[in-house]
Amino acid sequence: MRLPVPVHLFAAFFCCVVPGLRAQIIPEALRDFPVQTESVEYDNLTTLRALPNYNALKQRFSGKPLERLKTALTQIDVQESEVAEIAMATSPTGFYGLISGAFNGVAVTQNALKKGCSFIDVKQDKILVATSEMSILFLNDSIAAFGTPAQIESMLKARDGVEPRLNTKTSLAHLLNQTDPNAPVRGISSGSRIAASLSDAIQGETSLNLDWSRLASNISAFNYSVKLDTKAHVVARLQCQSSATAAVLRQTLSALGALQSLAAAPPFENLEVSLSGVFVDLKMDTPLPAS
Numbered sequence: 001m002r003l004p005v006p007v008h009l010f011a012a013f014f015c016c017v018v019p020g021l022r023a024q025i026i027p028e029a030l031r032d033f034p035v036q037t038e039s040v041e042y043d044n045l046t047t048l049r050a051l052p053n054y055n056a057l058k059q060r061f062s063g064k065p066l067e068r069l070k071t072a073l074t075q076i077d078v079q080e081s082e083v084a085e086i087a088m089a090t091s092p093t094g095f096y097g098l099i100s101g102a103f104n105g106v107a108v109t110q111n112a113l114k115k116g117c118s119f120i121d122v123k124q125d126k127i128l129v130a131t132s133e134m135s136i137l138f139l140n141d142s143i144a145a146f147g148t149p150a151q152i153e154s155m156l157k158a159r160d161g162v163e164p165r166l167n168t169k170t171s172l173a174h175l176l177n178q179t180d181p182n183a184p185v186r187g188i189s190s191g192s193r194i195a196a197s198l199s200d201a202i203q204g205e206t207s208l209n210l211d212w213s214r215l216a217s218n219i220s221a222f223n224y225s226v227k228l229d230t231k232a233h234v235v236a237r238l239q240c241q242s243s244a245t246a247a248v249l250r251q252t253l254s255a256l257g258a259l260q261s262l263a264a265a266p267p268f269e270n271l272e273v274s275l276s277g278v279f280v281d282l283k284m285d286t287p288l289p290a291s
Contacts, residue, residue, distance in 0.1 A: 024100075025042065025085050025087050025098055025099075025100045025143065026042055026087060026176065026177075028087075028098060028143065029042075029087040029089065029097075029098055029166070030165065030166050030167040030173050030176065031158070031159060031165055031166075031167060032098060032139075032145065032155045032158055032159045032165070033089050033096075033155065033158060033165065033166040034091070034154045034155065034157070034158045034163055034164070034165065034166065035158070035163070035164035035165060035166055035168055035169060036091045036092065036093075037089045037090070037091050037166045038090055038091055038092065038189065038190050038191040038192060038193045039089065039090045039187065039188060039189040039190065039191075039193040039197055040087060040088070040089050040166070040176060040187050040188050041087070041088050041185070041186070041187035042085065042086070042087045042088075042179075042185070042186050042187060043085070043086050043088075043184065043185050044084070044085055044184035044185070045083055045084055045085060045086060046084045046085070047184035048184055048185075048228070049081075051228060053288060056288070057228065057288070066080070066086065068131075068133055068134050069083075069086075069099070069134060069146055071130075071131055071133075071134070072130035072131045072133070072134035072135070072136060072146065073130070073136070075112075075117065075130040075131060076108055076111070076112040076117060076128055076130050076136065077108065077111060077112070078101075078103050078108055082101045082102045082103045083099050083100075083101040083103075084100055084101045084102065085099065085100045085101070086098070086099050087099075089166075090193055092191070092192060094147065094148065094151050095147065095151075096145070096146060096147030096148070096151040096152070096154075096155065097145070097146055097147065098139075098143060098144065098145055098146070099143070099144050099146065100142050100143045100144075101142065102142075103138075103141070103142070103144075104141050105138030105139070105140055105141040105142070105143075105144060106138070106141060108138065109126060109128065109138055112128050112130075113126070113128075117129070117130065120135075120149050122137075122152075122153055122156060123156075125137055125156065127149050127152050127153075129149065133148075134146055134147070134148075135147065135148060135149050135152055136152075137152050137156075139159075171220075171221065171239070172188055172190055172221055175188045175221055175222070175223040175237065175239065176188045176223060178223055178237065179223050179224070179225045180225035180227070180235065182227070183225035183226055183227050183235075184226070184227070184228060185225070185226040185228070186223070186224060186225040186226065187223065187224060188221060188222070188223045188224075189221065189222055189223075190220065190221035190222075194216040194219055194221070194222065195213045195215070195216035197222075198215065198216060198219075198222070215249065215252070218240050218241055218245040218246075218248070218249055219238050219239065219240055219241070219249070220239050220240065220241055221239045222236055222237060222238040222239060223236065223237050224236040224237075228288065230288070231269075231285045231286060231287060231288055232285065232286045232287070232288055233283075233284075233285050234282075234283065234284050234285070234286060235281075235282075235283050236281070236282050236283075237279055237280075237281050238279065238280040238281075238282070239278055239279055240278045240279070240280060241278070242278060243277055243278050246275055246277065246278050246279065246280050247275060249280050250273050250274070250275045250280050253271070253273045253280065253282060254271075254273045256271075257271035257273065257284075268284045268285060268286045269284070269285045269286075270283070270284060270285045271283070271284045272284070
């Protein structure tokens with residue numbers, strides 16, 4: 001446990017319960033995630049839980065990773081309902097991230113150790129080895145890192161400036177900071193994760209038939225923000241390899257939108273595509289999974 005707690009981290013708890021505050025876990029993620037991170041997704045679970053189809057949304061967005069994390073948290077007596085936000089990251093070698101919530105990190109760590117939870121000492125920190133798949137380290141009372149012990153140690157090195165951080169990738173950091181601060185789901189993707197992330201963010205549960213790998217070959221990175229009511233309202237910015245490939249991608253997406261508008265049950269609606277240099281910006285509405 002690292003004390004004293006900086007003021008900007010203490011504010012992360014309040015952003016979970018006071019509407020409209022910018023999530024402090026995102027700038028924290030840019031400082032803590034190592035430079036090899038390829039994708040980041042932020043989910044405001046407090047907002048998602050208020051929706052009637054939360055269980056289906058949870059599976060679409062942070063489902064499987066959250067289930068593994070839930071199992072680990074249960075082992076140290078932290079309930080899923082106490083987790084307000086999650087920032088999930090992937091690299092070519094793993095999955096890791098940060099959570100914030102209403103838990104008390106000092107008390108949880110002490111109780112876990114009393115119950116005999118395995119741990120690994122890293123300087124003044126204790127990484128709780130909650131399960132074989134997931135370990136947890138409380139960075140302060142309201143923010144915790146999760147992943148394998150090696151991934152958490154890598155995050156600590158980035159946090160301490162010993163190893164390069166994700167925010168040294170200025171274009172990626174800028175894309176993440178451009179996402180809508182009021183959207184409960186938002187993120188960035190680059191590298192080998194682009195095709196899968198595009199499919200998850202844009203296609204979702206629809207039957208849209210696209211060659212995502214072919215599209216991804218022209219994209220160096222992209223961001224997305226998703227607002228939810230009766231539909232998922234997606235806003236994305238795709239950064240292409242060049243202005244020429246951006247122009248081709250815009251034409252492809254625009255043509256696709258025209259074709260889908262003729263379908264009896266189009267997989268998306270209200271598609272808007274625009275071009276600005278190497279960037280293709282799009283907006284679209286997609287169906288939500290049933291509750």
